[in-house]
Amino acid sequence: MDQYKASVKSVDEALARLNATLASYKVSGNLPKKSAADILPETRVPVPTENTQRVPNDVRGTLKHHVFQVVSKVASEPADWETWSSVSYAEGLQKYQHIQNDQLRELLVALSELFNLVEEQPYCLLVYLELASTYLLLGYPDLAAGSAYKALLLTDAVRDDSDEYHEQAYEVFAQIISRIPAETRLLAMERALENDPERYLTDADVSSSDEPVVEDDFETLMAWCENFYQRATYKILIKSLMLCGDLSAAGIYMEKGLSMYKYDDSFVDLDQTLTQLVEARFRKPLKDLYDDEKVPSGWPSASLVRREVYPWSEYEPDRFAEVDEINEMMNEVAPKFEVKAVDLPALTGTSVSGVSKQLGVFAKEDVAPGKVVLDETSLLTVNNRLQDMLCDACSSEIPDLRSANRDSVAACSACEVVFCSQACHDAALENYHPAVCETDAESILKDPKPSDAADSLYSLLLLRCFALAETRGCHPLDLQEIKYIWGDFHFTDIDSGFQPPKPSDKDTAFAGLPRSLPFQFEYNIRLPFHMLEKMDIDIFANPQYDVWVFNTLFAKFRGTASARLSGSGGSVARGPDVCAVHPMWCLANHSCDPTVTWVWGGSIKMSTREKRAEWQGKDGKKVVNEPGLKQGEEILNHYCDLDLPVQERREWARGALGGDCQCERCVWEEQQQSEG
Numbered sequence: 001m002d003q004y005k006a007s008v009k010s011v012d013e014a015l016a017r018l019n020a021t022l023a024s025y026k027v028s029g030n031l032p033k034k035s036a037a038d039i040l041p042e043t044r045v046p047v048p049t050e051n052t053q054r055v056p057n058d059v060r061g062t063l064k065h066h067v068f069q070v071v072s073k074v075a076s077e078p079a080d081w082e083t084w085s086s087v088s089y090a091e092g093l094q095k096y097q098h099i100q101n102d103q104l105r106e107l108l109v110a111l112s113e114l115f116n117l118v119e120e121q122p123y124c125l126l127v128y129l130e131l132a133s134t135y136l137l138l139g140y141p142d143l144a145a146g147s148a149y150k151a152l153l154l155t156d157a158v159r160d161d162s163d164e165y166h167e168q169a170y171e172v173f174a175q176i177i178s179r180i181p182a183e184t185r186l187l188a189m190e191r192a193l194e195n196d197p198e199r200y201l202t203d204a205d206v207s208s209s210d211e212p213v214v215e216d217d218f219e220t221l222m223a224w225c226e227n228f229y230q231r232a233t234y235k236i237l238i239k240s241l242m243l244c245g246d247l248s249a250a251g252i253y254m255e256k257g258l259s260m261y262k263y264d265d266s267f268v269d270l271d272q273t274l275t276q277l278v279e280a281r282f283r284k285p286l287k288d289l290y291d292d293e294k295v296p297s298g299w300p301s302a303s304l305v306r307r308e309v310y311p312w313s314e315y316e317p318d319r320f321a322e323v324d325e326i327n328e329m330m331n332e333v334a335p336k337f338e339v340k341a342v343d344l345p346a347l348t349g350t351s352v353s354g355v356s357k358q359l360g361v362f363a364k365e366d367v368a369p370g371k372v373v374l375d376e377t378s379l380l381t382v383n384n385r386l387q388d389m390l391c392d393a394c395s396s397e398i399p400d401l402r403s404a405n406r407d408s409v410a411a412c413s414a415c416e417v418v419f420c421s422q423a424c425h426d427a428a429l430e431n432y433h434p435a436v437c438e439t440d441a442e443s444i445l446k447d448p449k450p451s452d453a454a455d456s457l458y459s460l461l462l463l464r465c466f467a468l469a470e471t472r473g474c475h476p477l478d479l480q481e482i483k484y485i486w487g488d489f490h491f492t493d494i495d496s497g498f499q500p501p502k503p504s505d506k507d508t509a510f511a512g513l514p515r516s517l518p519f520q521f522e523y524n525i526r527l528p529f530h531m532l533e534k535m536d537i538d539i540f541a542n543p544q545y546d547v548w549v550f551n552t553l554f555a556k557f558r559g560t561a562s563a564r565l566s567g568s569g570g571s572v573a574r575g576p577d578v579c580a581v582h583p584m585w586c587l588a589n590h591s592c593d594p595t596v597t598w599v600w601g602g603s604i605k606m607s608t609r610e611k612r613a614e615w616q617g618k619d620g621k622k623v624v625n626e627p628g629l630k631q632g633e634e635i636l637n638h639y640c641d642l643d644l645p646v647q648e649r650r651e652w653a654r655g656a657l658g659g660d661c662q663c664e665r666c667v668w669e670e671q672q673q674s675e676g
Contacts, residue, residue, distance in 0.1 A: 088113045096311070104498045107138050108311055115312070115543070122540040123168040125154035125229060126176060132236050139501050139511025141243035142305040146525045146547030148237035150540065155230040159222055165540065170221070177224050231261055238270055241521055243509040245303030247278050249521035251296025305524075306510055307517035307555050307658065308489045310548050315477035319359055319484050326359070326484050326587075333584050334374035334606070337361050337635060344589065345662040346491045356491055359484075361588045361635040367608050369627040373596065373635075374585060374606035379431050379468065380481040381580035382460035384453065386446035388577075391420035393428045395578045396602035414438055420602070435470035436463070441534035444527075454563070455523050457579035461557050462550060463531050470535065475544050477552060481583050487555030488658030490514040516658050517555055524550055559656050560586035564600060580604070590656070591636035591663040592649055595629055598637070606637075613642045615665050617672040636663075646670055 092112030099105035114131045121127060128151035135144035157169035234257040241250035254271055261267050275286050281300050282289060309316045319326065326339045342360035367373055383390045389398035398420055399406055410425035411418045415438045419425040436442065441463060448456040469476040477483070492513055499512030528550045529539050539545060562585075563576035582604050588596070593613045598606045608629055615623035629635065640652040640661075646669040650660045660666075 088116045091116075099311075099495050101495050101498055103500060104138075104495065107134060110134050111138065111312065118543055121172055122538075122543070123154060123157070123165055124172045124176070125151045125158070125169065125233070128154065129229070129232060129236065132240065136236075136240065136243075136503075136509075137501065139498070139509065139513060140306065140548075141240045141509050142519050142524065142551070143547050145237060145240035145244060145246075145521060148233055148240055149525055149529070151233045152230070152237060154540070155225055155233055158225045159230075165538075168540075173225065174221055177221055226260075231257075231264065234261070235266065235270070238274075242270075242274060242277065243506050244305060244519060244521070246301045246519065246521045247274065247281065248296050248299040248301035250274055251278070251299050255296065301520050301522070303519050304515040305517050305519040305551070306490070306513050306515055307487065307551075308494070308513070310552070311494060313477070313548070313552065315475060315483075315552075317483060319486070320357070322484070323359070329480070330361070330584050330587075333376040334361075336364050336367060336373055338364050339587060342589070342634065358486060358589070359587055363629040363631055363633050363635060365631050367629040369608050369610045372605050372607050373629075374598075375603055376582045376584050377603040378481060378580050378582045379427060380461060380464055380479075380583075381578070382457060382464055383578045384446055384448055384456045384460060385577050386443065389418065390578070391424050391602075392417045392433070393419055393424035394602045395580070396420045412437060430471075432464060432467035432471050435467040435535055439534050439536070441531050444530070444534070453576050455520070457563060457576060458554060458557050458561070459523055459527055459531070461561060461579060461581060462528055462553055465553055466532060466535060466537070466545070469544075470537070476549055481581060482553065482556050483583075485556040485560055485581070485583060485586060487552060488516070488559040488656070489555060490516065490658070517551060518558070519551075524554065557581060559658065562586075562600060562604070585637070588635045588637035590639050590653065590661065591665065592638060592640070592642060592646075592653075592661060593625060593663065593665040594636045594638040594642070595627075595633070596635055596637060606635075613665065616645070616669055618675060621672070623668075646673070 089109065092109035095112060096105050096108045099108060111131070111134050114127060114134060117124070117127045118131070128147045132144040132147035132151065135141070135147060154165070154169045157163040157165040158173045160166060161170075163169075234253060238250050238253050238257060241247075241253065251274060254267070254274055257267050258271060278299050279286055320341055323339055323341070330337055330339055338361070339359050340362055341357055343355045344358050344360075346356035377394060379393060381393065381395050383395045390396070391398060398409055398418055408421050409418060410422045412425070412429070412433060417428075417433065417437070419428060442460065445456045445460050445463070465476045465479060465482065468479055468481065472479070490513065494513065497511075497513055499508060501511050502508045525547055528545070528547075532539050532542075532545055537545065561579050561581050563579040565577060580600070585598070585604050585606060588606075593615065595609060595612075596606050597609050598604055609627050612625045612627050617623065639656045640649045642649075644652065646666050650666060653661050
């Protein structure tokens, strides 16, 4: 009996590891602090050798040992899982050997292994759950939510034989469960059901024999999926969304989770915590907000997440080493300009944290005021108008079919998309249109509410990147249109700045690192995956389309995209309806006393200003610089209304710059106000 109890204790600890990790994430800011040892078992990174082997009692635990046995394969033939794991582990150690923080390094190595597992077995929901748990420990609850969402989609696929991915998801899930001993299965199921008096164990729920679960035992597998893994998936998704601050999405999934697991105390506790967070945001009790029932769709959803070059990303180029290639691109659109390195203030929120080396654009010769100095067209141009006649490639207005210019109009022969010219038609078919032709991927973002106009445009830019990458056969972050754009990423060193998140403390959920990237579950996770599905892209088998990639693209868009009203159709303006990223135009740095101005319609044309902005000082003092450009002078662009006072200009430009503007004009006017 004692031997049986010891065995039970062992398998309990192993199989409950993931659930224990999730259950520990009780979102509250006032619970006792825990040390790093409370969050992650103490581990030391071993020196990799040819005989390095992973053992089932390491940080990932025995349950992951079972997972590795099934999902670890090399090439097209099954291989010894210890060998595969050792190779994968050694690769991760080599990649992150420069990381000094032991815990951060171990987590990044684990993440590297999981990335490899995703490529080997993209339909294994357990891998995505483990990935989500690792993201949480690294301080990325937004990325954890993305992985948990994929896991949730796969639980649906396992249970629904009409799902597109049912066959693949069911097969690997059956293999996983068949490797778990019957005694372990029984104990795990008992624990999963102990808070549910309406359910009881039957022969269909678990196999009580020592034989493995047979793969065609559908009822047994469904019981496992629903009562253990789907339950865990809902918990980690809800908790990740709460930690991100998207209370609306958390509330929607909470309702679903409670409806299925209403006797699970952990869901009740989660719901109470979520209610407290919502009441704190609205500053009133929830019962005073609604007459009859909760309406999560009206809860706060917008928040901020980390905006950084992710440690595992291999797609952020050394822009300074590749400046010659950038100058070749610049010469095509602005022959009088050249790109060089420049030191700028490193902006972090409302403060400056040192100096940042960036790229800038400089004049190669003197240029008089009022001269066009750049003319650039970009295929990364989108519009959110459904009925208005705008060119799909450049968003110029389509000529009236009754006008003399009607012969310039061209249309796709396979769908109803129209272009303003044969040149736009040919460029679209060569670069992006085949990936979205005869799909309705764009229509879900057209004609949005005014409050959603900007987000719809950013999402359409993301969709255009997907289409460009698919048509050209490259990674989205390798696109020439965005490759060299700086996404206003924070400059905090992750190695030295990493503070292990405390599972019970939402205030440390992002590992103490800066957050400036706008985030909503709808726009950063659900909608991008939905658009990919509309394009008939397998979101599981194509890891180049993941939330960290979406976030990187959004960071680049939000710092550089220009938007305007199309002025077409004679309709009332409902917010910006055309948006574009011009990779050379956006290399010019911002100033509230710019040296150039620009107009955009089809292509963007930059001209030297004929009159510079007026600096507003105390006692009516004004300063105006001379227009035009001198050889070697930096070209300065602008991202806000120049007539606004300094505080309002900074507020408007903060989203694009990543912090308060520190241009000469802003610093001078701020000083004048403080002296006045």
